[in-house]
Amino acid sequence: MKTMLKKAQRKVVTRICSAYRAISTVAALVISGTPPIRLQIKERARTYGKDEDTKRQEKEETIRKWQREWEDTVEVGQWTKRLIPNVATWTNRKHGNVDYYLTQMLSGHGCFAAHLHKFALIESDICWYCQERDDATHTFLHCIRWTRERTIVETAIGETLSTENITNTMIDSKEGWDDTT
Template identity: 40%
Template sequence: MAAQVIAGIPPVTLLIEEGLRLYSRDDDKLRTTRLLERSTTLEKWQRVWSDHSETEMWSKTLIPDVRQWVSCKHRRLDFYLTQFLSGHGYFGDYTKRMGITKGSICGYCGEEDSPEHTIFVCQRWAAWRSNTESVIGAEVNSRSITILMMKSKEN
């Protein structure tokens, strides 16, 4: 579920429902109809995302609103951003859970490592955080980071 949200691809079941709704409509305004049906799909997807189990809790913290995330025109993913948004990357808690490492301690500061720790807490990245916050003009934390990213391409 988190991978689909991060990628901006609705679940296939919702896309099939959308296709059936489009097929059953008899409209002359196909573009408007498609936009209305996609809006309905995004509303349903948001409900599914909000109600989904806690396994994607980290991704839900970062991306609480699927509709806003999907509609961001300058949203670009890369290897590192995908790892951060999913929590599936070279973070101590993940590598330990996958059996890659025996512990989940941060290699820089000795604290318990997680995506939140790495980006928002670890002193190794304090200068980056300070610089980012001064450029953006706002505090960067797990609840604000994607909202700030979506505000502008520069962010």
């Protein structure tokens, strides 16, 4: 009976989580490492028929513009910006795939009780694993459910995880990425 209930509950939770995918476009682009299409089109116009050197310089210029736009973004994506302040460092990393779960973490939009609660999808914003209010910060930095995983990463990098060092840890090395995700 207990197992059946658990199974049913898991089904509901899974459905809610995959149904909910609202991420602001600006944040989604940064997370996936894709410059806004508007900037890409302008770059193409500037580089049409030009040599490779020019193309590379203009590509860097696109990233600089993108970075300025990202810094000027104030209405949305603040959590993502704390985690990924620099689009170039993030986009030019040599390793690491961003899957569905990592996207949730990086966007702060996902299967967090506080978030689902805000949109009236569930009755309480309390974490399923402990009794704290659940959001991306809670899940990633505080929830007891993930203490083991967190300790592995902290031991590896020799410091306490924070929103400031988490993506650097992932970018710096492949091991760091695999430990974190």
